[in-house]
Amino acid sequence: MSWLDYHAIMSDQIFVPRVPPASESELMERCRAISGKTLGQLAASADVVVPKDLRRHKGWVGGFLESLLGADAGTSARPDFTQLGIELKTLPLAATGMPKESTYVCTVDMSEYGEMPWEQSWLRRKLAKVLWLPVEGVSAVPLIDRYVGMGFLWSPDSQQAALLRQDWEELMEMLLTVGPESVTARQGEVLQIRPKAANSRMQVAGLTMDGEQTQINPRGFYLRPAFTKAILDSNKACR
Amino acid sequence: MSWLDYHAIMSDQIFVPRVPPASESELMERCRAISGKTLGQLAASADVVVPKDLRRHKGWVGGFLESLLGADAGTSARPDFTQLGIELKTLPLAATGMPKESTYVCTVDMSEYGEMPWEQSWLRRKLAKVLWLPVEGVSAVPLIDRYVGMGFLWSPDSQQAALLRQDWEELMEMLLTVGPESVTARQGEVLQIRPKAANSRMQVAGLTMDGEQTQINPRGFYLRPAFTKAILDSNKACR
DNA sequence: ACGGATCCAATGGTGGATCCCG
């Protein structure tokens, strides 16, 4: 199956919100309005320039679609759609329909682990309600010509929530037992911990296994592609 | 007396350090090299553009002279001359020889007062060793034509230290007893608390009289002009 | 294929202070 499965009915309307959607249905209406269009078409109607590629503009698609859908929140303590409590995640799809990349969720707080229960975790809150927005992510297709798919709302079902919790608790435990520098991206079934920084020289305050202060490269939680693929599939099954 | 009293011997040398001074004597040598020159002359030799006036460039003189003398520290936890433990303060002088403005020292930590003894206070540490650098501050004289005077090192003498401590302790006490919003710039003999922010809408975390969390306009400690005038005079008396 | 490394834009906080009415 191709990424085109996530299209909706084409529309000729120029799309220009820039104010937050007042309801979930209004948000989904906006998603319908942008789906089936290319990034070039949407950028033109918003008077925005599309970069040649993403090498030096890695977050461009996410930021552009956020602004187009009227995400507020800016740099504040999320979610993207403040009033609705909804987080937006773009999902680049390869020609096969598989997510092309893992999905960054949030940073790992290196300054205090232990104590925190899953229920209060940042990761759980970020994933409580997500608007997934599939976008064509085929390298051979110029960025300007890539199609935007139809977004869908998702909250973890009981099985997904259990997987996330299990991985999160295991990873947090490992931070304590083997130390943050020894937790690799190989751990975790659906969730992993990887570097999240401008480069490998960046340092933040952290704690060693012994509870001592130290400096370490910042890390983030990422969802593995197989997990986001399952999310995509579960959405299609419901339609 | 005029601000010219603070000049030193003129020099025709082009002044180009940009590396931190290795010793106090090297720092004072650099001060001598820039004193008696105008901001325009110094800026030209450093290939820097002088703003027309300071209305939209309030900190320009301070920043420019810092870089000229080789202050490191950047945005880190001060002092300006890291190795020497010396803080640089430019002092704009009116034609009368009086400091034209109060002197900003440091921000008031609104999130935790009480507990802190004077000996460990940020204010005391900032003022432990200061390089005062008089600069012509006459509004009628174009910025580019204003002369730089001769800098001098200062540490509070016992009387000055006692005044600072008394004001600081009184002001900190008032923050607790009447609350931060009720402490005005009228309190304090040589030291005062005033707003220090981009504008009056800026807010930071603070504590009410009752110990509750609240939001307040950021404040800073400032030295009153009469006090910095006394510092100037005490320096002249020693020469 | 994927684990480790990296990239940009926007923002908020800090340090440098002076402005400007009443």
Place this chain on the structure above:
DNA sequence: CGGGATCCACCATTGGATCCGT
């Protein structure tokens, strides 16, 4: 006059993610 208000540059951090060598 001086107390309250304000202004810029710079840097570190955060949020958006994708790149790329083994």
